[in-house]
Amino acid sequence: MEFKDLNATQLAARQGDANAQFVLGDVYAQGNEVLQNDLMAVHWFRLAAAQGHALAMFKLGQLYEQGRGMGADAKQALQLYLQAAERGCGEAAFLLGLRFDQGQGLEQDQKRAAEWYKRAAEEDHAEAAYNLALMYDMGRGIAQDYKLALRWYRRAAELDHPDAPYHIGLLYYNGQGVPADNKQALFWYRQAAEKRHIEAQFLLAAMYALGQGVPQDDMQAYVWGSLAAVGFPDAAKIRDNAASRLDAAALAKAMVLAESYAAEYQVN
Known part of the structure; x- marks a missing residue:
């Protein structure tokens, strides 16, 4: 009601x-x-x-x-x-998972934390799905399982968790739980980059610069390198190297595009 x-x-x-x-x-x-x-x-x-x-x-x-x-x-x-x-209250299940995970008011028990995260995730709790995926990804408190990590990262991404796409990209890039696939990695990094995930922005710039999963593209390398440069000195190098390969007209266009993207995607 x-x-x-x-x-x-x-x-x-x-x-x-x-x-x-x-x-x-x-x-x-x-x-x-x-x-x-x-x-x-x-x-x-x-x-x-x-x-x-x-x-x-x-x-x-x-x-x-x-x-x-x-x-x-x-x-x-x-x-x-x-x-x-x-x-069936997802918020309550998530809270219990968090308490067991961090030992807040309860004895720390990561196995039980995973159980409660799973119950919350099944009730469409994005943070619970993400936390559960991290536990499978890292083997923290439960057996490491990249396939299950990918499953729960995907569920978190479907529920609009901003960090989940980045981790999906990493799994595809490294071939963990799935065959290595640079195109899929690029796709998921882009999803995360557009949610202001700075590590994803940096990796996206690197993939465009190297032509991994996509034809080499100095303009996109410049744009995403510019955004990630606020936190990664190496991103500034990617940006500057890309700029050196662009002619004056293309560089001017890249600068305008970077300014446009910064307003929407850059971490403040």
């Missing part, structure tokens, strides 16, 4: 609609359309949670952890996160 009308939401919540109770709790927690009121947020989240509303359990857990509307209670917060995750 989306919040549309406060009076209608209040009426539905009083009549026992769990979705309306959750929405009303969120309205009070954030102070949208009403004065922010943690006590009222707790009240409505509790009613929704009692009916099995997973996201209400998660939000209530956050209030317990932060001590908002009641005394802080980390144990109760954790219990609510577990209940929410078991009912």
Whole structure:
């Protein structure tokens, strides 16, 4: 249920609609359309949670952890996160994965972290899919498996995670979990570069300069080298070498294109 009308939401919540109770709790927690009121947020989240509303359990857990509307209670917060995750709340599952991964409030256990990341990723949580992919990629806490790393990087990329395409590009470039394929590497580096991933911008410039996966292109090498030069001295070398091979007209065009790209893609 989306919040549309406060009076209608209040009426539905009083009549026992769990979705309306959750929405009303969120309205009070954030102070949208009403004065922010943690006590009222707790009240409505509790009613929704009692009916099995997973996201209400998660939000209530956050209030317990932060001590908002009641005394802080980390144990109760954790219990609510577990209940929410078991009912399919991706945010709660991700939080549990992160806690196990980093040993925050729980004994560090990366195997369990991977299990919770997987559950969150299956609920379309982009950061969980990315973290799970990293664990498979590096063999951190679980057996290294490049094919599974690629699977979860792809899922994270589908969910618009900005760093996932870069790692997909690396796997294709290095032939890890897939046959080495410079064209695919270039494609994925480009996806990451356009999400302001500076390492991808640098590698993209290098591939254009060397003609890897694409015909050698000094203009593109100049453009992406210019963008990556803010963080990589070697990118400035790629840019300058490309500039030396361009005639005056082509260089002027490359400079205009680089300025255009910088406005949209350069890391600030």
